[in-house]
Amino acid sequence: MMLSGAEIVVRCLQEEKVEYVFGYPGGAVLFLYxxxxxxxxxxxVLVRHEQAAVHAADGYARSTEKVGxxxxxxxxxxxxxxxxxxxxxxxxxxxxxxxxxxxxAAIGQDAFQEVDTxxxxxPCVKHNFxxxxxxxxxxxxxxxxxxxxxxxxGPVLVDIPKDITVAKCEFDYPKSISMRSYSPVSKGxxxxxxxxVQLLMEAKRPMIYAGGGAVLGNAAEQLTKLTKLLxxxxxxxxxxxxxxxxxxxxxxxxxxxxxxFEANMSMHFCDVLLAVGSRFDDRVIGNPAHFAEEPRKIIxxxxxxxxxxxxxxxxxxxxxxxxxxxxxxxxxxxxxxxRPEEDTLATWWKQVEEWRRRDCLKFKHDGEIIKxxxxxxxxxxxxxxxxxxxxxxxxxxxxxxxxxxxxxPRRWLNSGGLGTMGVGLPYAMGxxxxxxxxxxxxxxxxxxxxxxxxELSTCKQFRLPIKIVNLNNRYLGMVRQWQQIFHGGRYSxxxxxxxxxxxxxxxxxxxxxxxxxxxxxxxxxxxEAFQRKNDLVFLDFQVDPxxxxxxxxxxxKGLTEMILSxxxx
Amino acid sequence: xxHVISLLIENESGALSRVSGLFSARGYNIESLTVAxxxxxSLSRMTIVxxxxxxxxxxxxxxxxKLVDVVKVVDISESAHIERELLLVKxxxxxxxxxxxxxxxxxxxxxIIDVTDASYVIELTGTQNKLDSFLGALDASxxxxxxxSGICGIGRGDRVLKV
Numbered sequence: 001m002m003l004s005g006a007e008i009v010v011r012c013l014q015e016e017k018v019e020y021v022f023g024y025p026g027g028a029v030l031f032l033y034x035x036x037x038x039x040x041x042x043x044x045v046l047v048r049h050e051q052a053a054v055h056a057a058d059g060y061a062r063s064t065e066k067v068g069x070x071x072x073x074x075x076x077x078x079x080x081x082x083x084x085x086x087x088x089x090x091x092x093x094x095x096x097x098x099x100x101x102x103x104x105a106a107i108g109q110d111a112f113q114e115v116d117t118x119x120x121x122x123p124c125v126k127h128n129f130x131x132x133x134x135x136x137x138x139x140x141x142x143x144x145x146x147x148x149x150x151x152x153x154g155p156v157l158v159d160i161p162k163d164i165t166v167a168k169c170e171f172d173y174p175k176s177i178s179m180r181s182y183s184p185v186s187k188g189x190x191x192x193x194x195x196x197v198q199l200l201m202e203a204k205r206p207m208i209y210a211g212g213g214a215v216l217g218n219a220a221e222q223l224t225k226l227t228k229l230l231x232x233x234x235x236x237x238x239x240x241x242x243x244x245x246x247x248x249x250x251x252x253x254x255x256x257x258x259x260x261f262e263a264n265m266s267m268h269f270c271d272v273l274l275a276v277g278s279r280f281d282d283r284v285i286g287n288p289a290h291f292a293e294e295p296r297k298i299i300x301x302x303x304x305x306x307x308x309x310x311x312x313x314x315x316x317x318x319x320x321x322x323x324x325x326x327x328x329x330x331x332x333x334x335x336x337x338x339r340p341e342e343d344t345l346a347t348w349w350k351q352v353e354e355w356r357r358r359d360c361l362k363f364k365h366d367g368e369i370i371k372x373x374x375x376x377x378x379x380x381x382x383x384x385x386x387x388x389x390x391x392x393x394x395x396x397x398x399x400x401x402x403x404x405x406x407x408x409p410r411r412w413l414n415s416g417g418l419g420t421m422g423v424g425l426p427y428a429m430g431x432x433x434x435x436x437x438x439x440x441x442x443x444x445x446x447x448x449x450x451x452x453x454x455e456l457s458t459c460k461q462f463r464l465p466i467k468i469v470n471l472n473n474r475y476l477g478m479v480r481q482w483q484q485i486f487h488g489g490r491y492s493x494x495x496x497x498x499x500x501x502x503x504x505x506x507x508x509x510x511x512x513x514x515x516x517x518x519x520x521x522x523x524x525x526x527x528e529a530f531q532r533k534n535d536l537v538f539l540d541f542q543v544d545p546x547x548x549x550x551x552x553x554x555x556x557k558g559l560t561e562m563i564l565s566x567x568x569x
Numbered sequence: 570x571x572h573v574i575s576l577l578i579e580n581e582s583g584a585l586s587r588v589s590g591l592f593s594a595r596g597y598n599i600e601s602l603t604v605a606x607x608x609x610x611s612l613s614r615m616t617i618v619x620x621x622x623x624x625x626x627x628x629x630x631x632x633x634x635k636l637v638d639v640v641k642v643v644d645i646s647e648s649a650h651i652e653r654e655l656l657l658v659k660x661x662x663x664x665x666x667x668x669x670x671x672x673x674x675x676x677x678x679x680x681i682i683d684v685t686d687a688s689y690v691i692e693l694t695g696t697q698n699k700l701d702s703f704l705g706a707l708d709a710s711x712x713x714x715x716x717x718s719g720i721c722g723i724g725r726g727d728r729v730l731k732v
Contacts, residue, residue, distance in 0.1 A: 118583060123594050127637040130582075147637060180732060181579055181640040306631035309624070 005134045006031035006165040009098065012141040014041050015173045018069050020060060020433050021045070022053040026073025027113060028100025031165040045433065045462060048454035050077050052426040054084020054155075055452070058093045059423075059430025062413045063388055065218055067148050068095040068430065074102055075113030078159075079120065083420060085155050086124035090417025091239060092216060094153035096144045097125075103163040104132065117159045126154030134167035142174045151184025152304040153216060184303065188320030188328060196299040196316045197332045199272055201340055203297075205348045206232040207270035209255065211284075212239025212416065213277015213302060213322055220244065220409040222326035223276060229333050231345060233352050235263035237278055239416040242406035247385070252352065253361070256284040257553045258398045261360035264551070264559040266352055268294055275300040277322045280312040281417075288312060290558030301325045360551050360564055361402055368518045372396065372471040372543040375522055376403035379441060379469055382526040387411070387439040390427035392448030393419045395477035398549040400443040422451030428466045429455060439467070439530055446472040446499055446540075456509040459536050467529045468538045470502055473545040481548045485569060506538030513538045571600070572619050572626045573646040573722045575730055579638040580606050580613040587636050588615065597621065597629050601654075601719030612640065612732065616722045640732055649725040655692070655718040656700045657682075661711045662689045670707070677703045688713065696720075 003011065009032055013021065022045045025033045036044050047053045050072045057068030068088075072081045078099045088095045102111040118130045127147050129140045137160065144156040200206060214223050214236070220243045227234045227250055235255045236243045244251055253260035255267050267273065267285070273296055278284070285291045288311055300307075300314040301322055308317040318325055363373045376399050379387070389404050390413040391397040397414055406412050413427040428442040442449075449470055459466060479494040503513030512535045516525045522541065529537035551562040563569065578584045585604055592599050600618040607614045619629060626644065633642045662670050667689075674681060674691050677699065683690035693703055697720060704715065724730065 119586070122583070122587060122590055179637070182637050304635070306628065306635050310628060 001171070002168040003171045004031065004035075004166055004168050005137050005160065006035045008134070008137045008169075008171050009141065009160065009165065010035040010039060010042065011171055012138055012173060013069065014039070016067070016141075016145050018042050021069045021071050022047055022056040022060070022430070023071030024050050024053055024073065024077060026077050026100060028074035028077075028102060028162045029071065029165075031162070032071065032098070032100070044071075045429070045458065047426070047458050049452065050080035051084050051422065052429075052452050052455045052458070054081045054088065054095065054097060055423050055426030056430040056433075057095050057097075058084060058088040059390065059413050059427030060434050061093050061095055061430070062427070063410050063431040064434045067145055068093070070095060070097045072097065073100045073113065074117065075115050077113075078115060078117040082120060082124065085121055085157065087415050087418045087420040087423060088155040089124045089126070091212060091415065092153050093155065094148040095155040096141075096148050097155060097157040099157060099159045101130070101159045101161040104161045105163070107161065117157070121157050124155075125157050128157040128159065130159045131161070131164055134164050134169045137164065138171060138173050139177070142177050143179065146177050147182065151182075185319050186321045186324055188301065188318045188325035192316055192318045193325065193328050193332060196274070196318060197329055197336065199297055199299060199316060200230060200274060200333075201336065201338045203272035203340060204344045205269060205271040206230070206274070206340065206345075207266045207272070208232050208234040208274045208276065209237070209267060209278055210234065210240045210243045210276040211237040211278025214240050214243040215409045217277055217303065217322035218409075219277070219323040219326055222323055222330060226326055226330050226333070229330060230340065232274075233266055233349070235259070235267060237281070237284055237416075238401055238414070240278065241401060241412045242409040245407040246405035247407055252356065254401055255559070256281075257286070258402065258549050258551065259284075259553075261358045261551055261562060261564065262352055262355040264553070264562060265355045268559045271296050273298045275314075276326070277302060279307045279310065282311070285312065286553045286559045286561075287556055290561075293558075358564070365519070368520065370516065370519045370522060370541055370543045372399050372473070372541075372547055373403050374519060375469060375471060375541050375543065376400050376443065378523045378526055379443070380404045382523065382530055383439050383441065387441050388413065388428070388431040388435060390414065390424045390431060390440070390442045392424035392444045392451075393421045394445050394448060395473075395481065395547075395549050396443050396445045396448070396471040399471070404443075421448040424448060425452050425455045425459075425466070425468070429458060429464055432464045432466055433462075441467045441469055443469045443471065445477060446470060446474065446502070447476050447496060449502075453505070456506065456511060456536070460510045463534065464536060465532070465534050466536050468506075468536070470538065470540045471543050472499075472502070472540055473543050473547070474499065475545055478549070484548070485554070502538055502540040506536070511536040511538055513540065515540045515542070517542045570620065570622070570626070571646070572621070572644055573650065573652060573720065574617045574619060574630065574633070574642060575645045575722055576615050576617070576633055576642045577607070577612050577640040577730065577732060578615060578636075579640065580611050581638060584613060584638050587638060588617070588633065591632055591636065592619075595628075595632065597625065603719040603721055609732070614730075616720055618720055641730060643724070643730050645722050645724050645730075648728070650722055651725060652696050652720045652722045653694050654697055654700055654720040655694050656703070657690060657692055657716045658704065658707070658712060659688055659690050659714040660707060661687060661713055663687050666708070666711060670711070673703075673706050677706070679703065
């Protein structure tokens with residue numbers, strides 16, 4: 001049977017078992033929306049801004065193991081989506097974005113709502129396509145889903161001119177796809193795995209450092225098993241939180257710029273470092289020259305060869321699917337009679353525990369003023385550490401990462417790579433759609449939340465009972481912190497005057513708004529919010545405006561050169 | 570260090586911009602880049618001349634390999650290989666200069682492929698060095714226009730870059 005291009009797009013999405021499409025209609029995608037209207041297998045979520053459509057699809061993907069889908073129109077629809085696409089790209093999140101394009105004959109004519117979407121998005125997608133024939137729609141969408149989810153995942157954009165959605169052809173969805181130019185590695189090199197295991201057994205001061213790849217590669221279980229088997233200390237990066245249970249004794253917290261004292265010291269002074277799906281980001285290792293001063297052997301497992309030896313020279317590179325490589329390593333360790341020497345390991349642990357006793361995350365908490373860290377701690381308690389937590393970008397993001405102890409993967413959603421303010425609420429929407437009965441909290445700040453605040457309207461339409469934890473300090477907190485430390489306290493444009501009354505604003509959107517001024521009211525407010533199972537509750541916490549995030553490694557400094565508290569300034 | 574990278578890429582619109590975009594986005598150098606379809610019209614072959622430390626060139630080849638449209642990447646300058654570039658140069662050729670230019674062109678095994686009463690167009694292929702030397706041997710004031718193709722490269726012996 002002959003189907004129109006628009007029908008084919010919808011049929012392809014159905015074949016891919018897509019539950020939700022996050023999008024916004026417009027001229028170039030009218031035929032696609034007409035076909036969405038005629039079916040009920042795929043639910044369309046009407047956002048209020050295309051940026052949020054991609055963020056929500058991205059949040060849906062992060063909180064599940066599925067591919068998120070966004071649909072936007074040509075021109076401004078596509079350009080609004082770019083921030084969302086770049087955000088997903090920087091964190092390797094599988095998202096398929098379908099964008100409308102002006103009719104083929106109008107391309108290049110400066111038509112109404114025309115932009116070169118494929119050109120604009122090229123540097124921030126894993127791949128993109130401009131579909132030029134209706135016959136190409138099905139194989140292209142098949143490729144898009146395959147590319148997005150396989151290898152190192154990432155966003156893939158399919159740009160479809162309006163006339164192609166009208167043209168007709170036979171529909172046949174390919175069962176599988178093979179591309180001669182694309183064949184991601186899966187199995188790790190046997191010899192390298194053997195070498196790695198041997199190195200781990202001989203280690204005197206071993207350390208495991210896992211990143212977002214461990215979470216995205218669904219390898220948390222294997223990572224935990226291997227770490228337990230070896231008895232080594234482990235740290236997980238901002239993107240890797242939940243990849244190993246934070247409540248476990250072997251866990252040292254997050255490394256890096258705002259990492260714990262014990263994680264950073266162990267990273268620096270270990271003699272064998274096992275890096276799992278992490279990329280030695282500048283926010284993690286600080287100054288690479290300082291990091292290289294201390295001799296250590298590095299084993300690096302990653303699906304992407306270009307991540308290996310990019311910033312830090314690696315001794316044993318292993319390219320492969322993390323889950324497969326870790327399984328092989330577990331088998332090799334179990335089969336071996338050798339074990340790391342107990343006394344040596346005990347001595348190392350003694351040192352690590354000594355570092356841990358610095359209790360670097362302690363904060364002064366007295367009186368009625370609300371400490372932001374305290375709010376996150378209480379959030380963790382009230383939700384039994386089992387919520388999906390999203391954040392925006394800034395101080396609140398770091399506090400959420402430091403004080404909410406994630407025991408499970410895919411529970412922590414934030415923009416680690418691009419650092420996009422405004423992701424928190426749409427991420428929470430994506431997570432709530434994916435997990436309708438589960439508690440979802442968006443930890444944000446009064447600045448970040450305003451970058452996608454229009455989505456409160458989407459939340460009302462779809463009755464999403466998200467809890468917004470607004471750590472309101474009236475400042476662009478992280479900017480203010482840097483200005484305090486590095487710019488002589490000249491707070492250039494980091495104070496936000498004329499903030500809205502967020503409780504009333506939430507009410508105007510049809511939600512519940514609460515303003516909390518006193519520390520004594522924090523827990524009660526959180527409990528009340530989570531008891532309201534069907535309501536979105538906007539909790540506007542008036543927190544200490546002078547609080548800073550510690551520990552802190554200044555840009556350009558080494559991992560061990562930490563500012564631990566205000567007294568170190 | 571100078572490196573010559575050869576690659577096969579799907580012959581699709583936008584393929585060239587994916588490669589050139591990668592170089593500009595990551596701050597890699599391109600000294601020259603040539604591209605044309607191969608005997609299999611679905612594939613294009615590119616020769617890129619770049620410079621950088623070993624670490625950077627390793628990243629360049631990894632990043633090129635990561636492009637979904639790229640089928641194969643080889644740093645042909647890692648072993649014995651041949652490089653050739655085409656030069657077309659238009660020179661003012663009048664009076665006694667005509668003989669002199671013809672002689673110089675012959676020495677470099679160039680061909681005069683267009684003649685007017687006041688000018689020649691000379692065609693010359695060779696390595697970058699040879700072309701540079703030829704241009705150096707000509708009286709600079711006589712050169713009206715030059716155009717160079719950038720180099721094409723191929724490995725010597727049995728080594729073959731093919732799908």
